Amino acid sequence: MKTTVEKLSPTRVKLAISVTPDELGPSITHAYGHIAEQINVPGFRKGKVPPAIVDQRVGKAAVLEHAVNEGLDGFYREAVRESEVRPLGRPQADIVTWPNDKDFTGDLELAIEVDVRPEITVPEYEGIALTVEAAAIADDDVDAELDKLRSRFGTLVTVDRPATTGDFAQIDLVASIDGVEVDTANAISYELGSGELIEGIDEALDSLTAGESTTFTAPLLGGDHAGEQAEIAVTLTAVKERELPEADDDFAQIASEFDTIAELRESLKEQAAQQKTFSQGGEAREKLVDALLALVEIPVPAALVEDEVHRHLEGENRLEDEAHRAEVAEASEKTFRTQILLDHIVEQEKVQVSQDELTQYLIQGAAQYGMEPNEFIKILSENNQIGQMVGEVARNKALAIVLGKAKVTDTEGNAVDLTAFTAVPGDGEAGDSADEAVASDEAEVVEEAQAAADARCPPSPTPSRSPPRRSPPRLRRRSVRRPRRRPQLPPRRPRPRSSRREHDQEPPPIRRRAAPAVSGCSVRPGRTRTPPAPPPANTGGSAWRRPIDSPPKRQLKRSNTWPTWLCPTVFSTAS
Template sequence: MKSTVEKLSPTRAKVTISVTPEELKPSITHAYGHIAEDINIPGFRKGKVPPPIIDQRVGKSAVLEHAVNEGLDGFYRAAVDEHKLRPLGRPEADIVEWPSDKDFSGDLKLSIEVDVRPEIDLPAYAGLKLVVDTAEVTDEDVTEELDKLRSRFGTLITVDRPAKTGDFVQIDLVASIGDVEVDNATGISYEVGTGDLIDGIDEALDSLSATETTTFNSTLMGGDHEGETAEITVTVLAVKERELPPVDDDFAQIASEFDTVAELTEDLKAQALRSKIFGQGTQARELLIEQLLASVEVPIPAAIIEDEVRRHLEGENRLEDDVHRAEVTESSEKTFRQQILLDTIAEAEKVQVSQDELTQYLIQGAAQYGMDPSEFVQALSGNGQIPSMVAEVARNKALAIALGKAEVVDGNGAVVDLAEFTAIAGDEPEVAADGTTSVDVDIDAVTVDPAAEAAAAAASDDDDAEVTEVAAKPKKKAAAKK
């Protein structure tokens, strides 16, 4: 098989493939066998119909088309491997020239266009100086931590006054579109100011007392009328404020393992410091990516961004929201550039993903979704998302390597030790809640070059797939037969 590649743009390539009759022969043989399983010919057992009979009944042209469709993916992947392309998305294939449908002589010639990962000149990150916030714990920080702990042991007391941020209210809700009630809920407990119930609820509840009612308009977030604007009637049944326990030694003994407030306060101060240090690591990572992206041009395929934006907007039923479209487009472009940058670093640093590293990452992901690790892996595998998980582990490792080579200081010029953030995770899998330390991940991709396995491309027939760099089977466009 001969193949050539023409770069149409930094993110688009055209692959031309020529397949000889001898190279196509296995696909022809497979086509005959497959067709023999699908047709019923009197006098022949299913699957045992000889090729000459198949030629008479269905025609050699049908056999040829079947063979080409079956072999197309393998020819494409072989060319991708030969030329070390990094496909991003679904290829578009044209059959330029068919072999003869009389004796299968003549070459099969294919022309395939596909978005590819651009080649970028990786900016230098060794010795790059990053200035992060100084990790200083103030009295206000300690008080905030203490108040968080006190709130866990607080009690709700009914008050006779208007609601305000931080209060808990018991409410009834009725949603109407026109004169028709479309939904309702009674006796809901809600903390004013959290904003996690429905848009506009906090403003409506502000200064509202028990037994009082008001209305406001909002977009319904679920149900049969999801995405529609409804008039919401809210009635306050009760207003309650949280009464915090006094800060004394008794509280320290109830709320912690310490006997005195002084000991508890010192521990909270240490927790606040750890949180500040963790924040330095997060800030350093963000600064590193920001500075690297600012110093390199990362072209992106417009079609892939548009597919991702459309998928996102369709999921939110906001296809006509131009303002939100612009926001999602900007966010998608930024994410895509970051992925390409980290994939390139992973390739430069020869990053590999081990089974233990992938296992640990999947266990952590399962915990975030509250799922059993094995069920989580099965769900990802069923959706073809394991390779994208491999890619994420590789990107995390690449970012840790780059951060470890940078110079990180705080606002006072002191060197910041980010060893915790630059250590390569995965030496020992994290123990799951049930005591297990591994999950069964049936995947070959854990030992391959992750940069070649994942970047970002929508590659599913239903356009609902996550963004992954998995070479999809080429789809045949208009094919002019000889």
């Protein structure tokens, strides 16, 4: 097979592919076999119809079209490997020249355009200077942590007074649209000021006493009428306030493994310091990315950004919100630029990802969605996204390597030690390559994930992780059907396909008949991140509650030897 590459722009190329009759032969043989299984010919069992009879029934032209349709994806992938281009988006294919449909002689000529990763010069990052907020721990910080712990052990006591912020209200809700009741909820316990329920609920409940009712208008957050304005009738049935236990030695023994409140406060101080350090690490990472992006021009395919914006707005049912569209477009473009830059750093630093690192990362991702690791990895595997996770770990590791070479100080001029957030080139090379592991046996990754399911990543102060993206969609070619009359064939049977997806190396598949609605790419945008789309632990499809992620459970004491840069909540490439 002969392939030539024409560069159309820094981010787009055209592949001219010439397929010989010998190379098309296996697809033609498979086409005959598949059609033979679908047609009924008296005197022949299904699948045993000779090619000559198939030609009489459907015609050689139909067999040829079936064969080309069957082999198109494989020809494209082989061309990508030979030409060493790095596809980012979905390709668009034209069939320029067909072989002779009488005897299948002559070459098949294809023209495929695809967005590719641009070539850039990585800026110098050795010794880059970064400034982050100081991490001094005051008594107020310890008091705040102690109050959070006390609130977990608090008791709710019914009070006879108007509701105010911080109270727990027991309420009944009725939603109506145009006078028609569309949803109800009874005996909901809600903390005023938490923002977990429908917009306007805090203002409506403020100053109400038990037994009183009021109405307000707000858009529903879920269900069949999500996004529609509804009249909400709310009845306050009880007001409760939380009584906190005394912060004494008895409380320390109940709430922790410590005997005295002084020991507990010291542990909380260490925990607060850890949270401040995590905050510094996240801030340094964000400023490092911004500093690097400011030093290099990185073009991003417009179609890639537009597809991502459309997918995001469609998911939020806000396709008509132009202001939000502009915000999402800006964030998506920055995310793609970041990932392209980190991909180049991965190559420059020769970053390797071990199977152990991949397994740890998948376990942590599962914890963020409140899923069992084997279930989470199964979804990723079914969607051919394990390879994408390898790329994500590699980018996180590359960023950690660059951070290790930066000079970080706080606002008071003190040097900041972020060793826990950094990595060094060569880490992960001792173990098995994650690429090889993905290609050989994904079940082994699942088993390792199950074995390490109790491990947890240190929590980030503001964990935020978007659901993983779907795998790249199938493609269709743009050329119209040849103007010949052919009988309609039954749907063809898909051929088995390898599950391997090397991180950011495997091109997205290309098929003539599929009609993808969104872009596929080998670099996942972080804002709408991409692995499957497992739902975050939530309150279900309620029309009242806002969707929230469930971070991993926090503990007062933990032992964790995993590299901090592996934590998705800290060093995700998402912005």
